[in-house]
Ligand code: FES
């Protein structure tokens with residue numbers, strides 16, 4: 050099958066790649082753009098390890114086709130740190146020990162960032178339900194929720 | 209000093225920026241081959257014919273191999289060579305690898321793997337424990353039986369006999385990173401990167417398959433995206449496949465299982481049926497008890513025997529059983545070969561007696577917690593004031609396998625947790641709630657954990673380490689343990705930094721590598737920091753000793769007067785920086801590199817006889833959970849959990865609390881939402897997260913308090929800490945016990961809740977409580 054030329058913006062940079070029309074955005078990011086932060090945990094939209102933001106909407110990149118990214122703006126975990134400074138969420142995840150094996154972490158960070166962009170002051174329950182699509186097998190989630198709350202508080206203070 | 213500090217995970221900055229590399233993230237050489245298995249579609253049958261022409265003709269396929277194409281050993285078993293990597297004539301479960309596809313891309317390999325046409329002469333499949341018992345399909349000649357005292361006589365003479373039987377399901381590991389391996393051809397052999405808890409075994413199996421000696425194979429593992437026991441032996445097939453392809457084609461080879469394949473191919477936690485018969489007196493004291501464990505092991509032996517042993521070793525949990533008999537049947541079935549999983553059989557054995565406790569309390573109308581306490585082992589001297597209620601504290605108390613329990617602290621832990629969780633008042637509030645609410649019923653329970661620490665195969669209790677101090681004062685650390693998220697690397701780096709009195713940033717942590725430290729045991733049995741921490745300390749102490757000797761000579765003092773602290777070295781009255789001290793030692797031609805070795809003392813275990821000191825020590829803890837069930841739908845929630853857990857003198861409280869929280873949630877998942885369903889043809893129907901439900905963020909207890917017990921290990925472990933990987937998993941039993949209590953609040957009968965307590969299981973239990981059969 051012939052490949053399709055895709056131009057898109059990833060983490061602020063214009064990029065282009067050739068995609069098989071059946072290839073997932075996740076595979077395009079990982080295999081063509083060397084952005085391996087987003088992970089494949091299931092490939093079926095159930096675990097959230099592949100979470101990225103597409104024109105501001107949180108998506109499972111394993112369920113989006115690479116060609117659908119044409120003309121859109123993608124943000125991945127690799128773009129969270131600005132000029133070498135970690136995003137408050139990233140810092141709080143380290144401080145709160147909100148990660149163990151770390152495989153779920155990029156997806157959860159992207160999802161949490163997306164939440165805080167819509168709702169800078171989420172309740173504990175809102176955080177839990179927003180993140181319910183991001184599975185973590187290691188941490189038991191408690192420290193993740195706390196890290197998100199703490200980062201949100203810091204970001205509100207800074208704003 | 210670095211130990212005892214809550215330092216964050218060493219890879220944290222890499223993890224949060226997406227730069228921590230797992231096998232699938234490693235950039236591949238352009239000519240890498242990708243592999244996939246073609247899988248059996250029947251549970252038991254002989255291969256009558258195999259037509260792989262469509263597979264060979266599929267786009268991108270380079271070669272397709274069957275068992276006949278393997279030049280040397282066709283075996284990926286970690287134990288008794290009964291697990292061919294590719295099926296040889298007969299298939300034994302749905303999902304068994306039959307042929308290997310080698311292709312230019314991952315997707316091409318996977319697509320081609322579906323195109324095999326295999327005809328089978330089907331044989332009757334043995335899927336359930338009942339079928340296995342009827343067919344006498346088992347490992348070993350008969351059941352393993354351990355006995356202490358005279359259980360049958362004691363039960364017969366007891367005023368009350370309570371008996372029951374219940375089924376507990378298995379559990380999928382669901383490590384977020386699926387199994388993966390990658391191999392590069394090398395001069396005379398291969399270099400393999402594997403997501404494995406057991407690099408030495410990978411090395412061993414790859415060497416056998418290549419017809420090479422172990423020194424021709426090097427295995428590396430930097431990190432895993434979770435393991436939980438599922439990467440102790442289940443990664444062998446991928447690593448061997450990659451090793452073979454790399455060696456025979458001269459091209460790099462990579463293999464990873466897609467999630468569905470991973471769940472269909474690999475082994476899981478053993479499901480058990482446990483039958484119990486207890487003879488008790490009026491106060492609920494157990495006079496005699498017998499257990500029968502029916503263990504569904506799957507098609508090959510794998511690690512099932514030690515898993516079933518460990519279940520027997522935890523049949524007592526926290527309770528002194530004077531007259532006890534445990535019978536364990538290791539049944540062979542046409543399903544995935546069940547394997548290691550956090551707790552390694554311990555949780556199943558423990559749940560057996562915890563269920564019996566709840567049952568006894570229900571039948572005799574006793575308070576479940578008072579009943580538990582009355583049966584506890586006696587407290588170790590000095591741990592807390594002796595409990596007048598408890599059994600004689602003067603007599604030696606032994607486990608069912610005749611090991612003396614010397615370090616029991618659960619009386620004190622239970623007291624403290626009861627108070628901290630406000631247990632009595634909340635229990636009364638639950639009763640009031642239940643009296644006033646017909647639909648939503650609550651339950652609360654406190655359950656203890658006593659978990660034995662050591663490999664039961666004595667020779668595995670050893671570890672090695674390699675430490676280099678470079679001339680600029682930086683330290684390179686390597687040891688035999690693997691990092692799966694448990695923070696092991698951070699803990700051992702803390703040990704090294706403490707030994708030299710330097711900042712942890714001075715210590716570089718490197719990938720586990722069979723070329724650096726040989727003959728390692730799996731990172732399993734919670735032993736990672738106990739064993740490797742000690743080995744690292746031994747290596748550091750050796751180097752430090754050499755440095756001290758040299759510096760003492762230079763300063764005309766004695767080595768005992770040389771101290772390493774805060775990045776400085778104090779020699780007699782002088783003080784120099786650590787880097788400078790190192791540079792001087794280097795110039796003085798002092799060896800700044802050392803191996804270290806550790807073998808756990810005291811353990812000796814005769815598994816045939818079921819006798820001996822199976823464990824170096826026990827780790828303890830207790831949990832209180834409060835739950836609510838909806839009696840119309842069976843839905844349930846954990847409202848609050850309080851855990852008090854013993855890590856000895858914690859090496860790193862942040863990491864330990866993380867292990868406790870994560871372990872508890874995983875244990876609660878095992879007993880609530882995580883249900884494995886096979887159909888009557890032996891096909892696993894729950895092979896993706898869409899149908900197999902691990903706890904999500906929204907399932908976490910509404911209130912969740914975790915506290916560390918502030919004692920230290922009586923035994924001389926690394927800085928008197930205790931292992932923490934597995935024991936907290938069993939705090940999940942408190943949720944199951946509380947759910948049972950909530951069901952019991954629905955009627956007069958024992959609800960006999962089965963595990964996992966899915967909505968269906970809860971509804972059925974509510975019905976039984978109400979008396980509807
Ligand atoms: S990999 Fe996309 S949701 Fe799991």
Ligand code: FES
Pocket residue numbers: 147148149150151152153154184185186187188384433434693
């Ligand atoms: S940290 Fe391992 S899956 Fe979340």
